[in-house]
Amino acid sequence: MIPFEYRRPTSAQDAVAMVTARPDAAYLGGGTNLVDHMKLGIAAPQLLVDVSRLPLADVEEIADGGLRIGAGVRNSDLAAHPLVRSRYPALSRALLAGASGQLRNLATTGGNLLQRTRCPYFQDVTTPCNKRDPGTGCSAIGGYLRYHAIFGASEECVATHPSDMAVALAMLDARVVVHNVDGARRIPLADFYRLPGDRPDQDTVLTHGQLITAVELPAPPPAAQSTYRKVRDRASFAFALVSVAAELVLDSGGAEITSARIALGGVAHKPWRATEAEAVLRRAPATTETFMRAARAELAAAKPLDGNAFKVDLTQRTLVSVLRSLTEEASR
Structure with missing residues (x-):
């Protein structure tokens, strides 16, 4: 070193x-x-x-009924926090799906948001990589692509974002609180990450010196049901092939969807907010047919690569299964 x-x-x-x-x-x-x-x-x-010893390790309620999570809160502590488990179960489950217990005991909320891709070519300094060394080329293109993107990739980079937590936060409409020399600002998580374009080395909109100090979550809608499901090659210590964070609210009769929020992981350079699927679901009957239409609408824009076309079908099946399980939970 x-x-x-x-x-x-x-x-x-x-x-x-x-x-x-x-x-x-x-x-x-x-x-x-x-x-x-x-x-x-x-x-x-x-x-x-x-920054690990700064006073940034609190989880507290805020005025709008939401939650403020300090950037220094450890992943294990956040997953186990009573308010997170009761109000934001998708976030708790996403955290528990990530890494090992030992890593979760060290990893922080701010650091989790900023972790970089686990593309094997990015990790191997003997290979060209535009994300690691801009302008050198993308070794993944034409290489091993099983874990790579089906949405939002470019000719410069086809890597995927590794965080489970960030997928849940994207679905929950989180805001990232960032400090710089001029003070603080709040960035919607949907705007925090960048697609690769021609600058894949820039993962986020942060500039040098800006520090994440907290993440803020709005209050969950009344009667919301949410969850996180991760599909991977082995049951632990593996990054997502596909993951789904979803929240549904049904009407009083349990027959119609009044609101829906969905984000996908393992499929893009950033947590992928499934806006096309959400649009199909709103004010639609809570049926498997509706869920299939929503999944197909989202996946119409997918551009799989040689070696990862299976992700399209896997994403569809996982999303439909998650939505069905949330509907069943809401009807109990």
Whole structure:
């Protein structure tokens, strides 16, 4: 590992000032992603600014009935929090589906949002990768593509976003609270991540020095049912081939869908909000036929690659199955 400086700020403002002043600086939270990348030679910061001890580890209710989650809250603590389990079960289940218990005990909310792709070519510094080294090419194209994107890819990058938590947050209309030298701003999670385009090295809209300090969730709709389901090659320690975070609200008779929110994981460079499927579901009967129409509407824009065409059918089947299970839960 390369030598580096280490500093421990006493406030978010100090942290932002330290990193903003140094182009070669990076924030250190739980370190579960960054330290691996330093060992692999993917990242080489000259200064690490440790934000893990800042007072950013609280989960609290906010005025609109929602929840404010500090960026330093550990994934294990967030998954087990009573308010998360009762009001946002999709988020709790998404967190528990990610990584191992040991990693969840270290990984933070802010760090989870910023984790980078697990594309094998990005992880291998001996291969060209536009995300790791812009302009060198994409080794995945024409290579091993089983885990790669079916939505939103470009000629520069076909990688997928790895986070389970971020998929649930995208479905829940979360807002990311970000601090810079001028103060704080809130970014809807739907606008936080970028598709690769011709700059796949830029995962988010953040600029250097900006620090995530919290995530805010709006209050869930009354009588909402939500869940998260992850389909993977093995039962643990594997990233999603396809995942679905979904929430349904049915009318009082349980026959019609009054609102629907869906996000997909494992299929795009960012958590994929399934707006086409949501539009089909609203004010439609809660039937398997409706769920099939919604899935087909979303997947009409899919562009599978050689080696991952199975994801189209897998996504459809998983989405329909999740929607059916939510309908059954609502009718109990």
